[in-house]
Amino acid sequence: MTETREQDPGSAQVVCVICEDAKEADDVREWLAGLPGQTLVPIRGRSFDAGTANLIMTGANVLSAVIGGLLAYINAKQGRTIHIKGASGFEVTVPSNTSHEELDRFVKLASDCQANRVILASTGHE
Secondary structure, three states, rough: OOOOOOOOHHHHHEEEEEEEOOOHHHHHHHHHHHHOEEEEEEEOOOOOOOOOOOOOEEEEEHHHHHHHHHHHHHHHOOOOOEEEEOOOOOEEEEEEEOOOOHHHHHHHHHHHEEEEEEEEEOOOOO
């Protein structure tokens, strides 16, 4: 039997997606635009500041969706990592060879720590 749960409007999350290489922002925007149940809010104009969001994603379980979508993206594009950050100083790096089990652990940890920024970086990003 399949259980259907209504999404609690209070459970919506907001995640800023930052591309270290601003030229990659359009590709990432297209890649994430197809995520089901998520709303993509593009940021107008381009910024060369690596700390400025290139797009904002909102929705229930958006952190999990964005991380999963970006993991698929970095597996297609070699030499990238995903950095997940939160306001409390939380940070974790997700490499392209992350297993599904490790990814689930990273997503749970990031959710528990209320992470709200996901950075797509080159592998050498510190």
